[in-house]
Amino acid sequence: MILAKLAYKSLLNRKASVFLTLLTIAISVMLLLSIERIRVDAKSSFSNTLSGTDLIVGARTGDIQLLLSSVFRIGHTNNGVSWQSYEYITNQRGVKWSIPISLGDSHKGQAVLGTTLDYFTHYRFAKKQNLSFNKGHAFSAINEVVLGSEVANKLGYKLGDNIVISHGMGNTSFHHHKDNPFKVVGILNATGTPVDKTLHIPLAAIDLIHGGAPAEHAEHAEHAEHAEHAEHAEHEKHNDLTGHPKQITAFLMGFESPLYTLQIRRNINQYKKEALLGIMPTVTLKELWGILAIVEKILLLFSAVVVLVSLLGMLTTLLANLSQRRRELAILRSVGARPWQLFTLISFESLLTMFIGCLVGCALYYLALFTGGSYLQSHAGISVNIAMLSYYELTLIGVIMVAGFIIGLIPATRAYFYSLSDGMSIKT
Template sequence: MRLISLASKSMLNRKASVLLTLFTIAISVMLLLTIERVRQEAKSSFSNTVSGTDLIVGARSGDIQLLLSSVFRIGHANNSVSWDSYQDIKAQRGVSWTIPISLGDSHKGHAVLGTDSAYFEHFRYGKKQTLVFAAGRAFVNAQEVVLGSDVAQKMHYQLGQQIVISHGMGNTSFHHHDDNPMTIVGILAPTGTPVDKTVHVPLAAIEAMHSQPKSTPRMIGKPKQPAGHTHDHADDHAHHDSHDHGHADEHEHHDSHNHGDADEHDHNDSHNHDHADEHDHHDSHDHGHGHDKPDTIAVAVPAPADLHGDLIGEPKQITAFLMGLDSPLYTLQIRRNINNYKAEPLLAIMPGVTLRELWRMLGLVEKILLLFSAVVVLISLLGMLTTLLATLNQRRRELAILRSVGARPRHIFTLMSSEAILITAAGCTLGIALFYALIALAQGTLQSQFGISLSISLLSHYELMLIGVIMAAGTLMGILPATRAYFYSLSDGMSIKL
């Protein structure tokens, strides 16, 4: 204990060089732990993107290419799957559920995914977690859209607003479907997966936008609204219908089942009856006060039974589809049947197996990152060794004085070794603190930009092992100057020559 106290006081006398060495070790430890944590969390985030899915089916290409394009929205699928083939495979024995996926459109850089209601029912991520709505509901007809959490947050969208889908992936859009605006009816809770960056629309909407002649003014009779405005449930009516209905509510609200303009509103009557209270309140506010308030307050859009429509339409092809089977025993059999499908060349992959193959391909990159961080740690420890050796010759008088007061050569050896251990331990401690501070600062950016969720948790066994290796290396680095000091104390005694 006295030697440790003596070593601490000795380092305080050389605090400039000691602090520089300590910070070098701390930064290298922070870098090593950060790379390792990001590597593990990135692998975990990829693995958690889709779970509970037995097979992913698409046009024949490569396993990894199909996985990246269909699940991670990375790259593009070269070909598509015909709708007839999808229906045929869906009807096979052992298939529990399927989720059709149609990609190729975007909205301001965010991928647009066409699907049906099975997506919200059967899609799983993480540890088989279901999709949860932070606000609103799932779409029920072809004029509605559901946003991922990142899309809504980044674009500041709210329920009731209308958006326009563009043809083309990423930031490259070849054509804007501005004649077919869609209403936001749901916003999903964050998942830490590509779902957060995705705009979800019904398959019927994709088909209608792509097959509709340009002369057609509206896909589904939806009135086009100025950009930047939010809309309430009254958007489901044409403008003149809303005005007439408001007029009727203003003068005949006591009889909500007797409209003076019944002939003009036959297609809206059941909708108006189901939501009379909501329209009464809205119209009395808007008409009674002369539109004093702007209509930019987003409101939840209910899902009345009479507005439920066809979510699929008659598509000719889709990009891919996810499959869940009744039993894992069917997996290999159905996969073999799909890979040998005669109607068209298809490919069925098992997500877990393909992910492991992907990480094997990226294994070299992981090793390079670890090697880089290990080299940085080694350089910092060599810097500590250089500092101890450089100051050793200047401390020969100090060592001689210690010998004169009774210190033996082994005490000198322990003293010098203790200094190296203390510097390394302090550097590791500071490095761990900087590591947690960096995670806290970068957490939001990594989550929003790359979908990597970094958790502030205790060091794992592997990370603790890395710290132990650094401590051992620091101890070994201290043996060389300690050994030299040991022999200096034997030869110099009190007759040191300056």
């Protein structure tokens, strides 16, 4: 009891250096937890991007390139898949569903994806979760758009707004399709995947914004150009999503049974009329993460080094403090404190410092999560969960505390061997 009181008073007496030690520990705990959280969440965000899709088909290119462009909206594919090939392949036995997607347009830097209503029923992410609507519903007319949650948040759109889609990627595109505004009819719930950053329009509208008309609607479109028939033309479009472009970027497929996957994939890769490529997203996602794994390893290394440096910093401070405290310890010895009591005192002090440091570190960590979480979500696409400390994180903190405690035993041992004659002879 007296030892605890002495430790407390002595720590208070050395406020400045104790505060710095605390801060070092707190910051390293915060960094370790943050880096680890980013590492873990990056991995899960990544593998949660797509789920339940057996095969992605696009023009022949690299596996990873096809995955990046079709799922992550990164990069372009110059070639597409012709509508005939799409229909041919998806009519094969065993195909349960298919989602055609057409990319290449953007709205204020956000990707625009042309697709069919199947997208909203069959697209899955994370653990086979379906997309769901936060507000509104799927598009039912050619000039309607469904927004990903982040698009709606970031650009401040609400249901009923009219927006203009530009041709090509990037928000500096000069070629806006002012004549074809789209009406927001639905906003999806957040998924933590690229879907959040996507505007979904009917596939039939893709050719429309490119100045042309859906292949099977050429006549209607001509009508639309006459002012006096505008109302009529719009009415026509409203109930009509059956149009399709000549070409799509890629399509996703699900099969009756996974057993079909390899066979259909072989058929696609050997398809004569067009050079196509079918990839299994789960396999390619793993490959892609394998490439990124070096980043993961570096992050892990960083965490370890951060902790090591702060522990060494703590040891330095403790040892420096100890030589200053030699007199204090000697006084305690002279009033009757036994060596083991000094040992307990010093190790208790470092444990206390460590404990408070870890607590402050956790507080800083949550502060960082609250302030930095949305930034990470919007800039790196990593959805950060703000939750209680996980078992893994608690283990990390435990490891740090144990390491700190062990390091604290070094000065404690030195204190143990400080001789009593120290206290009797020091003359200051």
